[in-house]
Amino acid sequence: MLEVQNLSMRFGGLLAVDQVSLDVQEQEIVSIIGPNGAGKTTVFNCMSGFYKPTGGKIIFKGKEIQGRPDYKISRLGMVRTFQHVRLFTRLSVVENLLVAQHRHLNTNMLAGLIGTRNYREREQRALDRAAYWLERVGLLELANRDAGNLAYGQQRRLEIARCMVTEPSLLMLDEPAAGLNPAETKELNQLIVSLKEAYNVSVVLIEHDMSLVMDISDRINVISQGCPLASGTPEEIRQNDDVIKAYLGEA
Amino acid sequence: MQDLLYFSQQLINGLTIGSAYALIAIGYTMVYGIIGMINFAHGEIYMIGAYTALIAITGMTALGLAWLPLILLVALICAMIVSSSMGWAVERVAYRPVRGRHRLIPLISAIGMSIFLQNYVHLAQGSRNVGFPALIEGGFTFGSGEAFQMSLSYMQITIFITTLICMTVLSMFISRSRTGRACRAVSQDLGMASLLGIDTNRIISVTFVIGAALAAVAGLLLGMYYGSVDPLFGFIAGLKAFTAAVLGGIGSIPGAMLGGLILGVSESMTSSYLSGEYKDVVSFGLLILILLFKPTGLLGKPEVEKI
Numbered sequence: 001m002l003e004v005q006n007l008s009m010r011f012g013g014l015l016a017v018d019q020v021s022l023d024v025q026e027q028e029i030v031s032i033i034g035p036n037g038a039g040k041t042t043v044f045n046c047m048s049g050f051y052k053p054t055g056g057k058i059i060f061k062g063k064e065i066q067g068r069p070d071y072k073i074s075r076l077g078m079v080r081t082f083q084h085v086r087l088f089t090r091l092s093v094v095e096n097l098l099v100a101q102h103r104h105l106n107t108n109m110l111a112g113l114i115g116t117r118n119y120r121e122r123e124q125r126a127l128d129r130a131a132y133w134l135e136r137v138g139l140l141e142l143a144n145r146d147a148g149n150l151a152y153g154q155q156r157r158l159e160i161a162r163c164m165v166t167e168p169s170l171l172m173l174d175e176p177a178a179g180l181n182p183a184e185t186k187e188l189n190q191l192i193v194s195l196k197e198a199y200n201v202s203v204v205l206i207e208h209d210m211s212l213v214m215d216i217s218d219r220i221n222v223i224s225q226g227c228p229l230a231s232g233t234p235e236e237i238r239q240n241d242d243v244i245k246a247y248l249g250e251a
Numbered sequence: 252m253q254d255l256l257y258f259s260q261q262l263i264n265g266l267t268i269g270s271a272y273a274l275i276a277i278g279y280t281m282v283y284g285i286i287g288m289i290n291f292a293h294g295e296i297y298m299i300g301a302y303t304a305l306i307a308i309t310g311m312t313a314l315g316l317a318w319l320p321l322i323l324l325v326a327l328i329c330a331m332i333v334s335s336s337m338g339w340a341v342e343r344v345a346y347r348p349v350r351g352r353h354r355l356i357p358l359i360s361a362i363g364m365s366i367f368l369q370n371y372v373h374l375a376q377g378s379r380n381v382g383f384p385a386l387i388e389g390g391f392t393f394g395s396g397e398a399f400q401m402s403l404s405y406m407q408i409t410i411f412i413t414t415l416i417c418m419t420v421l422s423m424f425i426s427r428s429r430t431g432r433a434c435r436a437v438s439q440d441l442g443m444a445s446l447l448g449i450d451t452n453r454i455i456s457v458t459f460v461i462g463a464a465l466a467a468v469a470g471l472l473l474g475m476y477y478g479s480v481d482p483l484f485g486f487i488a489g490l491k492a493f494t495a496a497v498l499g500g501i502g503s504i505p506g507a508m509l510g511g512l513i514l515g516v517s518e519s520m521t522s523s524y525l526s527g528e529y530k531d532v533v534s535f536g537l538l539i540l541i542l543l544f545k546p547t548g549l550l551g552k553p554e555v556e557k558i
Contacts, residue, residue, distance in 0.1 A: 048446070071445045080446070088439045090552075091432070099436040102429065103448040123429070166447065 008055035080172035089148030097130035269515020270414035274469035275492035276507035278462025284502035294489015295368035300467030338463025380481035500551020
């Protein structure tokens with residue numbers, strides 16, 4: 001469903017990403033790993049429309065999307081999270097999920113003032129979906145708390161729920177386990193796998209936590225200093241000499 | 252008794268003018284809250300609202316309409332429509348094309364817009380001040396028999412009640428409606444809101460329109476209260492309302508309300524107990540003090556820089 005062909009991104013004299021290619025099939029978890037500064041997040045930023053890539057193609061559901069504005073890409077069903085949590089901290093937990101469904105809602109202000117039936121029905125549906133996802137990520141009893149007051153692990157899960165209420169077909173997670181303790185990482189692990197199986201979502205994952213990557217990935221792409229280094233199943237990557245060198249240094 | 256009556260009178264006068272400041276200040280604070288920019292043409296939008304209301308009133312009186320509530324309602328609606336479209340147009344012409352550039356650029360373009368609108372009204376309506384009919388006359392007096400009598404005019408009551416209604420509707424809109432919710436989200440993280448598929452341009456337009464509509468309400472009310480308007484009518488009021496917004500904490504809507512009231516009361520107290528000439532000294536002195544000691548304002552939240 002997603003195909004990235006020879007993606008390059010140059011900032012002035014620095015070639016941050018050089019000819020990276022990857023593809024994601026339906027219901028697949030694909031990880032991007034690499035040492036710090038390898039250009040993983042830059043690849044993400046190009047894919048989600050934050051940067052306009054200087055070379056290469058990104059094809060999502062048969063459409064070339066490189067260089068399109070971010071809100072248009074997200075409307076095609078591709079949503080992402082960031083390395084640091086970016087919730088609306090002064091909105092309540094449930095409001096965070098309602099705002100994410102804004103474009104599915106009837107936003108006619110007049111209808112809102114009068115409170116027409118259609119308006120209330122849609123609001124109710126949005127609320128139901130929000131409640132469903134809150135239950136799913138175990139935050140239902142905290143629904144009216146300000147999102148900024150949640151514990152860090154809860155904020156991470158809320159962020160994933162906020163992506164899921166938009167009913168995406170591709171979820172891009174940038175270091176979702178960063179800052180989580182081992183127990184929380186394990187929960188996250190199960191959550192991601194269940195998303196793929198139950199909701200027909202493909203996942204692209206950037207992660208440093210190797211246990212998470214090796215456990216749940218169907219395929220792994222390794223990049224180093226902006227260049228593709230290897231790609232394959234977790235087993236193949238584990239035994240790849242280049243990868244071991246890149247991570248441990250030349251012996 | 253005498254002193255108490257005098258004090259209450261100043262308090263009433265201060266709260267009257269303060270609630271009108273608060274109405275104008277909402278426009279500054281909402282726009283700042285969303286795009287982090289001061290809309291310096293906002294005072295002019297308010298002035299245009301006052302002129303539109305005056306033109307509507309004059310027109311209706313010429314047509315022989317005499318029923319006061321209808322005249323006021325039509326004048327209010329006309330003023331709100333014209334000011335709102337003006338607010339919308341100003342955003343499209345002067346702010347959207349330069350959004351995302353260096354902070355100084357939209358500032359200059361806002362000041363340019365303000366000068367343009369002021370001079371446009373100079374040309375179209377003349378530079379002399381025009382009398383504004385006092386449609387709501389009379390009131391209550393308290394303390395008969397004393398040397399000083401306290402008065403509470405119907406006009407002042409109208410200003411309080413209208414402001415109260417506007418503020419209530421606005422608070423409900425912001426806290427309950429979908430668009431209000433989206434406004435809050437956009438003001439917290441515009442990039443993220445856009446990524447979630449919210450049409451941020453539309454939300455920004457909505458903010459300008461709401462601010463302008465409230466300024467038009469203030470324009471009609473203060474036009475009647477002062478009894479005259481001129482093309483510079485919006486300049487000082489705009490500065491005062493901006494001060495009120497900063498005082499209360501720019502970006503915070505309850506802050507703008509509180510800031511307006513505090514500013515109005517302190518002005519009226521200064522002019523009566525000190526001297527009318529010190530009025531502006533005190534209000535802008537307050538602005539300087541607040542910027543020195545509590546830059547986020549009374550109810551403002553500190554900007555947390557995330558790294």
